[in-house]
Amino acid sequence: MLHLNRKFPQALEKDEMTSPDADRLKALLPAEVAQRVQSLRLAEGTASVVIDATGLSVQDRAGLEARVAEALQGAPGVADVRVAVMADKPSRRILAVGSGKGGVGKSTLAANLAVALSRMGRKVGLVDADIYGPSQARLLGTEGQRPVAHESRLVPVASAFGVPVLSMANLLEPGQAIAWRGPMVAGALTQLLEGHWDNAEIVVVDLPPGTGDVQLTMLQKFKPAGAVIVSTPQDLALMDATRAIELFEKSGVPIVGVVENMAGYACPHCGEVSDPFGAGGAEAAARDMGQAFLGRIPLDIVIRRDSDAGTPPAAGNGPQAEAFAALAARVSDWLDSH
Ligand code: ADP
Numbered sequence: 001m002l003h004l005n006r007k008f009p010q011a012l013e014k015d016e017m018t019s020p021d022a023d024r025l026k027a028l029l030p031a032e033v034a035q036r037v038q039s040l041r042l043a044e045g046t047a048s049v050v051i052d053a054t055g056l057s058v059q060d061r062a063g064l065e066a067r068v069a070e071a072l073q074g075a076p077g078v079a080d081v082r083v084a085v086m087a088d089k090p091s092r093r094i095l096a097v098g099s100g101k102g103g104v105g106k107s108t109l110a111a112n113l114a115v116a117l118s119r120m121g122r123k124v125g126l127v128d129a130d131i132y133g134p135s136q137a138r139l140l141g142t143e144g145q146r147p148v149a150h151e152s153r154l155v156p157v158a159s160a161f162g163v164p165v166l167s168m169a170n171l172l173e174p175g176q177a178i179a180w181r182g183p184m185v186a187g188a189l190t191q192l193l194e195g196h197w198d199n200a201e202i203v204v205v206d207l208p209p210g211t212g213d214v215q216l217t218m219l220q221k222f223k224p225a226g227a228v229i230v231s232t233p234q235d236l237a238l239m240d241a242t243r244a245i246e247l248f249e250k251s252g253v254p255i256v257g258v259v260e261n262m263a264g265y266a267c268p269h270c271g272e273v274s275d276p277f278g279a280g281g282a283e284a285a286a287r288d289m290g291q292a293f294l295g296r297i298p299l300d301i302v303i304r305r306d307s308d309a310g311t312p313p314a315a316g317n318g319p320q321a322e323a324f325a326a327l328a329a330r331v332s333d334w335l336d337s338h
Helices: 014-018 020-026 058-062 064-072 106-119 182-193 213-221 235-250 281-288 301-308 319-336
Strands: 002-004 037-043 046-052 080-086 093-098 124-128 165-167 202-206 226-231 255-266 293-299
Touching (some): 020 037, 058 064, 064 080, 093 106, 093 213, 106 124, 106 202, 106 226, 106 255, 106 301, 106 319, 124 182, 182 213, 213 235, 226 235, 226 281, 226 319, 235 255, 235 281, 255 281, 255 319, 281 293, 293 301, 301 319
Parallel strands (some): 046 080, 093 202, 093 226, 124 165, 124 202, 226 255, 255 293
Antiparallel strands (some): 037 046
């Protein structure tokens, strides 16, 4: 993307940076701006500067032009300053987290997967596309924070876990119900997805359960690079998961794989693991459908407690964090190879 504040001479010579004028003017810039100078030349009293703003937040980028102009204006030989700020559009990919039905832990999975990917060093954002039942503000502890708008686009709310988030929950009054029809939902979803995701390379999208309007809009308008399907081990949940997989496949969205959530119950008193919903159902179902199995997350009181408290277990140091890190590693490998 190229932001020009005025008509800008495009042809820039390679040796412009090494001219004495360029060195002299560059020395006038604040150090953190000077190191971003891509080219600088002085011709007939006009200093032309190209700044590389890759990786800067939208707020930091906004002040760059003014800072350069201020530093160079009035320097010997400079009558006019022209600044171009360039920012590489990051190749951002949407990773959808879906499920065939509600209550299987999809939102919990989406939040913790995002946090675990971020802990691996990935730049991740999170969109809560569950317009009618948003829960990401609670899961990431951002309840009550309001996103601001910049240039008519929403700036995601920063969470304490390295993952910025946009959720309807941050835009509504607590307890406010939404009674919207399809087109309004689609409009809201567009606002969330077209927010200032800046340098996020992955935007994890927590889709509402099922195969309705929001999912279709999402898949048609913002095609995900891949979809992670969450299921519990019961047969019924697995049948629903199969339908979700079909929806993605019909829309040409590749399935990253299936996660089995609430798999095995670790007794908090004796540590014995039991399988209230059966064991291995999702793995077998994934295999039958020719899909990858991404792993199991146990039914664990710590996951529920920490999630409710707005401190995602993936950000901690317990076995729960390890389970989410293992899941994130598989998803990360998939992203690298697709
Ligand atoms: P969904 O998005 O599929 O409707 P949620 O993520 O909202 O499901 O989870 C439903 C409930 O189950 C929440 O109270 C959540 O804390 C809890 N939960 C999710 N996964 C686990 C798990 N592995 N262990 C314990 N509780 C879980």
